[in-house]
Amino acid sequence: MPTTLITGAARGLGAAVARRLGAQGHRVIVNYRTSSAAAEDVVRDVERAGGMASSARADVTDATAVDTMVTGILAEHGRIDTVIVNANTAPPPFDPLAELSWTAFEAKVTGELAGAFHITKRVLEPMRAQGDGRLIYIGSTAADYVGEGRLAHGTAKSALTTFARHVAAECARDGVSVLVVAPGAVRTPATAGVLAGPRGADLARESVLGRVLEPEDVAAAVALAADPALRPATGTVLRVDGGWSVLVGGPVS
Template sequence: MNRTALITGASRGIGAATAARLGERGYHVIVNYHRSEMAARAVVKDIESAGGTAQAVRADVRDPAEAARLVAAGARLDLLVCNANIAPTFAPPSAMSWADFSAKVMGELAAVFHVTQRALELMREQRSGQIVYVSSVLADVTMPSALSQSTAKAALNTFARQVAAEAGRHGIAVNTIAPGLVNTDASRAARTPEHDELLAENSVLGRITEPDDVAALITTITDVGFRAVSGAHILADGGHQLLKT
C-alpha cells in the first residue's frame, strides 16, 4: 500500500523541499498551500516529473473545516509534517500590539491544532503514523523584536510534547525539528550580505542552512529505522548554538 504524506505550507521553502524528498521515497504527497497555487502546482509537477505522485490542496489550516477537508484529501495518512508559517510581526514588547502578538501565537497554534486532531483520528484507526512539527531555535533563544515568534514556537514545542506523550500508545511517533535561520525566499527579503556572512561565521558548518538540509532531516527521522524515536526535539541550526556556549 502506498504511503501518504501531508505537508502543510508546502508550496515553497522547507515544505517544498520536504515534499520533493518524500516524493522520491515513494510517498503520495499532499502539497498544502494557502495562497500560492502556482507554486504548489509547480511542486506537484516536479514530483510527478521525477516519477512520484502528488496533489495540491488549498486550505487555511487555521480554519477547522478547511483543516478537516485537507486531511480527508487522502485515503490514508502515514506522515503529517506541520510546516505552515504564520508570519510574525517583529517589534519590541513596548511597541507590539496585542492584535499582532495574538495573531501570531494563536494562528501558530490553530495551524497545528486542527490538522493534528484530524490526523490523529486517521492514524489511531491505522494504529500507525508519524507527525513532525517544524519549530524554531527562537523558542529557546532570545533575539531582539522576536517576542511573538519566540512565544509561538515555545508554545508549539509544548503542544508537540503533549501530543507525543498521548499518541505513542496508538503507534504514532511525534517529533519536532527546530531550524535556525534557513535560506528561504522569506528570510532573504530581510537579510543583507553582511548578515549572511555573520551567520556563516557563527555556524560550525561555515554556511547558512538550506531548505533541503531541513528536508533531509525530516525524511531521515521518518525512516523505519527511527521508529523508536518519539518526543525528540532536534536542532537544525548548523551548530550555531555550539559557538554560543
C-alpha cells in the first residue's frame, strides 16, 4: 500500500484528492495547518470508504515544521511514496496591478514557493534512498494564460511549474518522477466568490463540460499522475481545464 502525503488536504481540492486516493488503495496522510477538525473529517471519510488515513499538522512554509512532520511519517510508515504539493499558503488576490499591494503579491508568490521548496527538499532524500517516489505539484493554467485578476496567482503558479521542472531534471535518474497537474477554474472555497459571478458563467460556457471544474474532476487527474506507470512523463504538465485551452485558444504544449 503506497503512503501518500497531501499538503493542504483538510478542505477543497486537497480533501477531494485524499478521498480519491484513499479509495484507490493509498494510505493517505492529510496535512493541515490549523483546520484540525476538517482534517479529521477527511480522515473519517476515507476510513468510512474502506481506506486508511491519518492527519499530520504542519505549516509547510516552515522548514522545521515540515521536517518534524516528515520524520514522524517515516518513523511510523517507513517510507513516503507520493507527495501531492497542494497547500494554498495564501489566498490568491484577484486584483489588477493598480490595485494589488506588494504585501498580497509577495505573500502569494513566496508562500507558494516556500511550501513547495521545504516539502520537496525534505522528502527527496528518502525517496532517492528507496529508489522510487512521485512528486505531484498542483499548478494552474493561470501560469500560461494572461487574464484579468490573474497576476499574482499566475506568477506564483508559473514559478511553481518552473521549480517542478528543475526538480524533475535533478532526480530523473533516481527513480523519482515529477508532474504538475494544472487545473483551470475549479470551484473551491478560495474561488467561490469569483466563480459565482459573470466570470464563472463565461468559463462554464467556454468548457466542453458546460460548467467549471469541481475538485473531484482534478482529483481524478491527480490519481492518474500518481500511478507509477506514468513515470516516463516526468517533468511534464497535465492540464485539466475542461477543454478551455483548445476551445478558446492558447498554449497547450
